[in-house]
Amino acid sequence: MQKNLIFSILIVIAMAFWGSSWAGGKILVQYTSADIVAFWRFFFAFVASIPLIFIFKIPLRINIENFRFLFLAACLNGLYSILFFMGLNYGSAGKGGVLVTTLIPIFAYLLAYFFYRKDNRSIKPNEVLGLTIGIISGVCLLNLGSFEELFGKFNMLFLLCALDWAILTLVCQKIRIHPLAINFYITFLSTLFYLPLFLFKPQIIEVFSYDLRFWGMMFVVAVLSTTIGTSIYYMGIAKLGITKASSFQLLVPAMALGSSYLILGEIPSLLTIFGGILAIFATYLINIHKPKKLAR
Numbered sequence: 001m002q003k004n005l006i007f008s009i010l011i012v013i014a015m016a017f018w019g020s021s022w023a024g025g026k027i028l029v030q031y032t033s034a035d036i037v038a039f040w041r042f043f044f045a046f047v048a049s050i051p052l053i054f055i056f057k058i059p060l061r062i063n064i065e066n067f068r069f070l071f072l073a074a075c076l077n078g079l080y081s082i083l084f085f086m087g088l089n090y091g092s093a094g095k096g097g098v099l100v101t102t103l104i105p106i107f108a109y110l111l112a113y114f115f116y117r118k119d120n121r122s123i124k125p126n127e128v129l130g131l132t133i134g135i136i137s138g139v140c141l142l143n144l145g146s147f148e149e150l151f152g153k154f155n156m157l158f159l160l161c162a163l164d165w166a167i168l169t170l171v172c173q174k175i176r177i178h179p180l181a182i183n184f185y186i187t188f189l190s191t192l193f194y195l196p197l198f199l200f201k202p203q204i205i206e207v208f209s210y211d212l213r214f215w216g217m218m219f220v221v222a223v224l225s226t227t228i229g230t231s232i233y234y235m236g237i238a239k240l241g242i243t244k245a246s247s248f249q250l251l252v253p254a255m256a257l258g259s260s261y262l263i264l265g266e267i268p269s270l271l272t273i274f275g276g277i278l279a280i281f282a283t284y285l286i287n288i289h290k291p292k293k294l295a296r
Contacts, residue, residue, distance in 0.1 A: 004239065004240060007235070007239045008236075008248075010236065011233060011236040011240075012248065012251065013232070014228070014236070014248075015229075015249065015251040015252050016255050016259075017224040017225045018101075018225055019097060019251070019256040019259050020255065020259040020263070021220060021226075022088070022096060022256045022259065022260060023094075023259040023260045024217040024218075024220040024221040024225070024259075024263070025088050025221055026088045026260070026264060028041075028085070028214065029085050031207070031210055034081075034082055034084075034085035034089070035082060035194065035197060036201060036203070036207065037085050038078070038082055038084075038194060039191065039195075039197055040207055040218060041218070041221055042078075042081070042187050042190040042191040042222075043191050043222075045187045045226035045227045046187040046188050046191050048223045048226075048227040048228070049184045049227050049231075050184075052180060052184075053181070053184055058180045059181065060181055062177055062181075066177055069175045070182070070185045072171050073168055074186045075193070076167055076171065077168060078193045078194065080165055080168065081190070083158075083161045083164060084100075084161055087154060087158045090152075090153045093266060094256055094259075094261065094272070095268065097260065098141060098256055098257060098268075098272055099141045099159075100158050100162045102134075102253050102279030102282075102283065104162045104169070105166075105286065106134040106138075106279070107162050107163050107166035108169050108170060109286050111166055111170055112170060126286075130281075130282045130283070130284070130285030130286035131282070132282075133278050133279075133281060134279060134283070137275045137277075138275070138279070139275075140271050140275030141275035141279065179234035180234055183226075183227070183230050183231065183234070187226065233248075249283075250283060253276045253280060254276070
């Protein structure tokens with residue numbers, strides 16, 4: 001029981017790291033372009049993951065099939081980072097954090113149902129209700145003043161972020177190696193994808209002249225969120241089980257709003273808060289709640 005409590009506390013901390021990456025990312029893109037920030041994020045996340053591989057003695061041997069999925073996952077991860085940092089240029093970090101983190105599980109469920117369903121499994125009543133509430137929450141989170149705003153840069157970039165990460169989640173489920181090794185390889189391959197920036201953007205080295213505020217936020221985004229937060233979450237899955245560990249992800253939207261308020265002074269709109277609450281409830285109904293009659 002005590003070990004479970006410790007891991008529960010650690011996962012809450014990990015979710016705080018994930019939530020704070022939104023405010024941190026918003027600050028980073030004020031210094032330089034999205035692609036340069038993405039490269040250094042992956043680079044430092046990869047460097048920080050090396051000690052974890054040795055400490056926990058994680059095997060790194062992979063076969064061709066795993067490498068194919070890892071390569072695809074790295075491509076999706078690289079694309080997500082560009083969309084993530086570009087999107088933060090156009091709007092609130094708190095709203096973006098709520099929009100993306102609450103829509104990912106809904107998108108992932110829909111993709112899994114339509115592309116990986118077996119035995120023609122029907123959608124359960126709680127899942128139908130969850131999806132309906134999820135759609136309503138999405139409309140609230142988009143906060144549309146007009147139809148044209150749906151195709152605005154902020155909404156489109158973060159909707160693509162959520163869809164991209166949902167696909168990435170399904171791809172990672174196909175990889176049969178240790179979760180920490182998955183994180184290690186994905187950050188390594190993602191770093192390689194961005195290496196050509198050294199040829200076309202010599203200003204990539206200018207980051208070393210930036211102030212402590214930049215490096216503090218880079219530490220939050222690359223090390224605390226990407227490396228440590230993700231590692232804690234994976235270890236929590238092993239100790240607590242996938243269902244219980246996954247339920248902690250419902251804290252991320254609130255953490256994103258909280259960190260954006262504390263770090264950036266962003267005050268969320270009532271519609272964003274309401275949409276976030278609806279989306280969290282929708283995620284609970286789809287992924288966690290098991291009606292008694294259906295659970296037998």
